[in-house]
Amino acid sequence: MNYSTIKKTAVAASLVAALGFAETAQAQTPTVFGGRGQYRTWSIGVQGGITTPNTILGGQNGFGQKVGYFQNKVGEYYGLTIRKQFSHLFGLELEGNRGRIKTYNHEMVTTPETANGARSAETAVNWAASLNGVFQLGTIDFMRRENAVNFYAKVGMGVMAHNPVQYSTTDFSGTPVYNNEGNWGEEVFGDRTDVGDRDNRLTGFIPVGVGVKFKLSEVVALNLGYTMNFTDDNLLYGPVRYDGKQKFSNLYGGLEFTLGSRDKENLTFTNPVATLYDELKDPSLRNEVEALKQRVSTLEGTVDQLSKDSDGDGVSDKFDKCPGTPAGTVVDGSGCPIKFPEQQLTDGTVSSGYYAPIQFEFDSSVLKTESYATLDKLAQELKANNSNVTLDGYASAEGTEAYNMNLSNDRANAVKQYLVNAGVSASSITATGYGEANPVASNATEEGRIQNRRVEIKK
Structure with a gap:
């Protein structure tokens, strides 16, 4: 084995030993690629906002015959959320809300919109619950280790219990001309009869929304969002002349509180490429790398000394018992000339x-x-x-x-x-x-x- 091979082998052995030590240290105190266990993944939120009886996609509902017509009545809407974040991109959210949806006939103020003589209506949403998939957008940032702003989109499925009330006036101050609360299941609408007595009408709906999340601290975030709710009900506002599936939207703001130890990073705002910066940001890791470089440098210097052969006879100076042998002299293993018979x-x-x-x-x-x-x-x-x-x-x-x-x-x-x-x-x-x-x-x-x-x- 020549000295070049000895040098490479010694350096490689040192690197393996040093990396093995570093991996053992990381195994004891995981800081990189530790899975979801190293993050906070649960959060709860409170939110409040307004509803409108239409969506940005246009169309019409029972009290708006003009496509895309904005009916400028708003109702209150508020609720709670519980979310589990599974990765920097995706989480599941359980959302519950209640509030009111208001609508009226903006154009036909003299003509009743329904057979009941109603010109306006409001629906009391006693409760609405949905399970949503939340998809976070723009979480990857190559310029900063931590994100402070996240955009997201969500879609889900839910059920809500509501009661529509219709009025003969447009300012919701008149005497109701239709209110079926407590009697659902006793009226016939067209060719369909609702069966069963109950206080609320149960309706399925699909929420589709977008929003932006601002990190205020390690625990608190501000949410601003807009959600379109597509219902499976043509009686969202009670019986009307336009028989189609109704929809509404809600605009909201709220606060979200991350649960768990503050020693752990919030997975919601985690930047996946942040581990690329660990050597620059983590002092302990940087110190380990510098110590490893010094060990390798010292080892290389030792190997160079062991392989130094000043007289070029093939035996290193450390083991050469006869230094300064003339070039071309046949030597033994100790670097001394071989003696032949005279x-x-x-x-x-x-x-x-x-x-x-x-x-x-x-x-x-x-x-x-x-x-x-x-x-x-x-x-x-x-x-x-x-x-x-x-x-x-x-x-x-x-x-x-x-x-x-x-x-x-x-x-x-x-x-x-x-x-x-x-x-x-x-x-x-x-x-x-x-x-x-x-x-x-x-x-x-x-x-x-x-x-x-x-x-x-x-x-």
Whole structure:
């Protein structure tokens, strides 16, 4: 394993350990991706406003024959809400209201609108209850961590109990000409008879609305909204000449109170991308990241010191017992030169020099640059001792024997030419190619073939 691999492995191990520690800390005190449990999700609200006997979609009702005509009578409407927020986008709301809806014939002030001679009517909504799905819009904000304003839309289904009263005048001050309270189920309207005695008429309706929510504090929010209510009743105002499903709308304002611990964030105003800013906003998380960076930096410095090799002999300075070894010297695991048996030179002197075979690439007789130091040292010794040298070239077993013979001869002559260029007399060098002969390793493996592509130096 080389030192580059050691360095990468050590850094990776440190990162894994540090991240594991951080995950353990987060598991003990969850601050990110903790699910709904880390938020406040329940709220209650009070609201009040006005009703009108029409909607912004236009159309007509029992006391307005002109399409889209605005009948400028309003009634009071107030109630309570209970809501459970399931995500930043969706919640379920139980809503209860009561109040009055007023209407009158604006155009036909001289002609009764009903067979009862009524020109105006009001419906007392004794109670109305609905279950609504609330869809929050625009909760994602890339510029701020927390939202203060949310828009929403809602739709639901409900039931209300009401009693219509009709008057002969348009100011609701006259004597009622129709009031069936307590007698529902005893009158026949067209081809339908309401069965059963009860104080109120029960009617199904579908509320569809929009609104805006303002965050006043961590507990209180201000709601402003508009809801259209489409009923399943053509007797919302009592029997009239226009026999169609009636509708009304209500405009309201109210306060909403979030329940639960103030230590938890309100899911209604949660910004889903806020977790992207945690490293910048959460001091403890930022400190952990900075501490991790320092640990990694320290570890990298230690690894660099362990891998430093000043003399380039392949043994790091920390473990090198023989620093300053000349380039090209064959060393052992402690960085010290390997001692070889002494050799008798032709002039009678003794040399302890040993020269490893010169290696070549596959199908090549080009010298590798890493061989230059060895050959320079050999040239100096040959010139100093005026000695002779024999160069035996070899090839691995790929190719034909004739081709490998020529290749081995080219390799031997490549070494000879380098020595001649270095000042060694050509007559003192014998270069011979032996092809595939005398392999030093098996030609069945690439490792063995690499060793066989060589020139041996003999003195």
